[in-house]
Amino acid sequence: MSDLDLRIGTFRYDTTEALFDGSVTVDGARGTTMSTAATLPEIFERMARGDGVDVSEFGLTFLLRALDQGVPFVAIPAFPVRVFRHSCVFVNTDSGIAEPADLVGKTIGEFGVYGQDSGVWAKGILADEYGFRPERNRWVIGGLEHPAPPFTFTSHPHPDDLDITAAPDGRTLSAMLDAGEIDALFTANVPQPFLEGSPHVTRLFGDYEPVERDYYRRTGNFPIMHTVVARRELLETHPGLARAIYTAFCDAREAGARRYRQFRHLYQTPVMLPWVNALIEKNDRLFGEDWWPYGVSANWTALDTFLRYHHEQGLSARRWTVEEIIAPDLLDT
Template sequence: MSKLQLSVAMGDYDRTRALLDGRVLIDGVDPVYMTLNPEEMFFRAMRSQDFDISELSFSSYAVKTAKGDCPYVAVPVFLSRAFRHTSIYVRKDRIKKPEDLKGKRIGLPEYQLSANVWARAILQDDYGVAPEDVTWVRGGIETPGRPEKIALQLPPGVKLESAPEGVTISDLLDRGDIDGFMAPRPPSTHVLTNPNVGWLFDDPTAVAKDYYRRTSVFPIMHVLGVRKTLAERHPWLPGAVFKAFSQSKAAALEALSDTSATKVTLPFVEEQLKAARETMGHDYWSYGVEKNRATLEAFLHHHHAQGLSSRRLSVDEIFHPATYETYAI
């Protein structure tokens, strides 16, 4: 039997490297890999369904799944995770603490981005700043006029406006026309030299560690999607994809632990790995549903509460059933 030739879109990460170089194979699949940045990958996946298997924005996937028109079914492979305390920049000359953002203007590239769902959840749960307390200004980070990938119907109390034509949210932050900036990427490089612009949290790592200790939540940004028609035709495929991506991540962690000659162009890797495991456990970047149920529940709660998913999704309806259990020897 010939293998399925499938297109696979994903980021170029250490945790996908063993797939890209052929050390790990997807059973029954002859993959055509494309390493793309998230903006291109998510736009093409949601607008024209260009890929058979694709890394997906968790938020976009939830929006479409709640509506019942998502072309993909998710596999619990979480290629991107991040504590989003570093995704909020402010004018330090006027914002001294999170509560100061009430009544202010915050720029963002798209309202529904997963990073922004998590950042708004942090502001609301820990500091009492609700989405309705802020005026949101949508625009591109580097290029003016960025649209939402998916049409949204936000709650009536949410104030969302577009940046002026020809202007980015980086420009608005630099000149003080907005008070804050929320995005998965930082503002443009020239803005970061402005002495009045900086992270909302002076020590975001310390704040994030405290957040994890209190909640046990390690935020998930991206899931992996398999085209639904393929999963229906080949019910073994989602499980094979989960197995291969898990093996690739295991290979990355093994390499990270080999410090005879560090594989990462960054000092203090041993210390950072030790600290991460002391805080979050040995399998700190886990795949699978059950190990991540608390994080998944938190995201789906806030996604619906922020008016992005039309109904409250349950964890058990968003992943293919073949990915819940694996064999043991």
């Protein structure tokens, strides 16, 4: 493995910063080149097309779609992005949607593809908790802040009974929500009209934090959006590489967590957010000291839940198992 120059694609997060600044490296690789992009779909597309990266952050839904197409990807159980998703459902204030039951029969937007990672979680949670059924809705796929067609680097499976259309040319989902052209939006990012204080856009769950904390207490699910993937033949050609990559991502995440712990001594003065100490103490009581676990055992429930949702929503040809998608020599993590 010492002859390997490894190219890793990921966004620059506090969980990956140490990989970018070189304070954490992949043991045994001759060199590591970090690659990022302006948007996450660009990173995913590079991996999907085999363009300039060997290992990459990758959305869980895009991994499962690739596996259904026979692409020999395998997941390394590091999870740089995870977000509670009650907060990702936005509605037009004139749509008549005040609670989840009001979503029935409405037109809902989704960015890039039907079944984004955030959308899979939102639909699954709403189905489990409130009886939501996606086939009762109309779905519009497009760009969030810039007009864009559905993604071309991935497959687009969906149940035959779903009403799915592309957004009109030149229109964005954010603008359509603000104008009432769609009633709701399931989104990975906060729409700009909401950030600008538009009176026409609000969240379905206005006070979402206690709802999401209660969801975690009851289910143990901290929703995972992205994992890290490599091609199976790369890992088979270089024994020990999967473990080395996993360890590097763990070390980088720990470096970020350690900064937060150290900042507590200074009342988080290096961070421009008031009361961060109080938030960390609150999170410690809920999650314990490891708020952002990597590895299979600590994330089995969340992974298995996503795999179930993906199949139930007609996005997977079959019900994948955790053991099938994770690198075999990392199932003990």
